[in-house]
Amino acid sequence: MHRPGSRRLLALAILLFSLTLRACGLAPTPTPVWPTVAATVVTPLAPPSTLGPTAGQWPTVTPSPTVTPTPWAPTVTPETPTATTSLAPPTNTPSPTPPATPTPTVTAPPTASLTPTVTPTVTPTGTPTPALAIAPVFHSAWRDYPWGIQGQLSHNHPGQPLAPAQAEQVSRQFFGAYSTAACSSRETVFLWREATREIYVLFGGSTGLQPDLCPDFWEVYPDLWQPGWSNNEDLQAPPGLVVPVMGFGTVWRDLFYGRSEGGLGFALGPEQYATATVQRFENATALYFPDTAEVYVLFPHFRYTTRSGELAGRVWFRNP
Numbered sequence: 001m002h003r004p005g006s007r008r009l010l011a012l013a014i015l016l017f018s019l020t021l022r023a024c025g026l027a028p029t030p031t032p033v034w035p036t037v038a039a040t041v042v043t044p045l046a047p048p049s050t051l052g053p054t055a056g057q058w059p060t061v062t063p064s065p066t067v068t069p070t071p072w073a074p075t076v077t078p079e080t081p082t083a084t085t086s087l088a089p090p091t092n093t094p095s096p097t098p099p100a101t102p103t104p105t106v107t108a109p110p111t112a113s114l115t116p117t118v119t120p121t122v123t124p125t126g127t128p129t130p131a132l133a134i135a136p137v138f139h140s141a142w143r144d145y146p147w148g149i150q151g152q153l154s155h156n157h158p159g160q161p162l163a164p165a166q167a168e169q170v171s172r173q174f175f176g177a178y179s180t181a182a183c184s185s186r187e188t189v190f191l192w193r194e195a196t197r198e199i200y201v202l203f204g205g206s207t208g209l210q211p212d213l214c215p216d217f218w219e220v221y222p223d224l225w226q227p228g229w230s231n232n233e234d235l236q237a238p239p240g241l242v243v244p245v246m247g248f249g250t251v252w253r254d255l256f257y258g259r260s261e262g263g264l265g266f267a268l269g270p271e272q273y274a275t276a277t278v279q280r281f282e283n284a285t286a287l288y289f290p291d292t293a294e295v296y297v298l299f300p301h302f303r304y305t306t307r308s309g310e311l312a313g314r315v316w317f318r319n320p
Contacts, residue, residue, distance in 0.1 A: 137277055158299075218314045225249070
């Protein structure tokens with residue numbers, strides 16, 4: 001049950017609050033629905049100062065110091081309901097600022113392709129490896145040719161060295177003249193190389209009906225002789241001559257001795273051993289014999305021109 005005095009005070013408060021609202025022009029239309037919430041529980045709702053409308057849109061209400069108005073919650077829709085959302089964008093979604101112009105380095109080629117990394121190899125700082133040197137004992141033979149083959153220099157030359165000069169154990173044995181159907185030689189030399197186990201037969205001073213068809217040729221055969229094989233013991237050389245033995249004796253007996261035409265006779269002297277200087281070139285092999293200071297240059301594929309055309313074969317010359 002309410003007391004009469006309380007009701008009169010409440011009615012008076014409501015009347016004063018209504019008069020105040022009307023005097024300020026804030027009386028809502030239509031009449032708001034008053035809540036039944038107790039006045040001592042709810043505090044007045046104040047609009048945010050940062051997110052609300054600008055100055056002049058919200059009226060400033062100064063309640064009477066002697067009257068405590070009962071708070072209320074009007075259902076009137078504001079004239080600008082989207083003002084708060086448009087003025088306050090979400091703080092967790094920043095608005096990106098696109099660049100005014102695209103960055104030109106996105107499509108530019110990498111700088112590595114403009115500056116090659118092989119500069120150190122183009123301009124080496126070290127001294128380049130020189131070509132293999134020609135042994136001094138071969139300088140003359142490498143440069144000067146005998147008159148018989150000088151006209152063929154446009155087709156042949158020893159070329160550059162393929163390996164340094166080295167010492168090899170060799171032997172030589174000299175024989176007399178040898179004849180074939182087309183050419184004849186004034187001397188024949190058998191040459192043995194321990195490094196290759198080969199025997200070279202060199203025909204020197206060759207002549208013929210057509211001199212350009214008869215250069216100084218050489219042939220090569222493998223050294224097949226083994227200790228215990230025959231050494232031509234059944235042959236007896238004339239006085240002043242020598243029966244060849246071992247590797248020379250095998251090649252001489254099987255290929256040259258005893259032929260009815262152009263056979264090669266006995267050796268002019270014993271086999272001579274020496275340590276020679278040997279150097280391989282691109283197109284020839286040179287051998288220096290210190291006992292006679294001679295150089296033999298052997299071409300495996302010497303090309304030369306004859307009256308019948310161009311031919312090729314094993315040709316050698318001796319210097320000096």
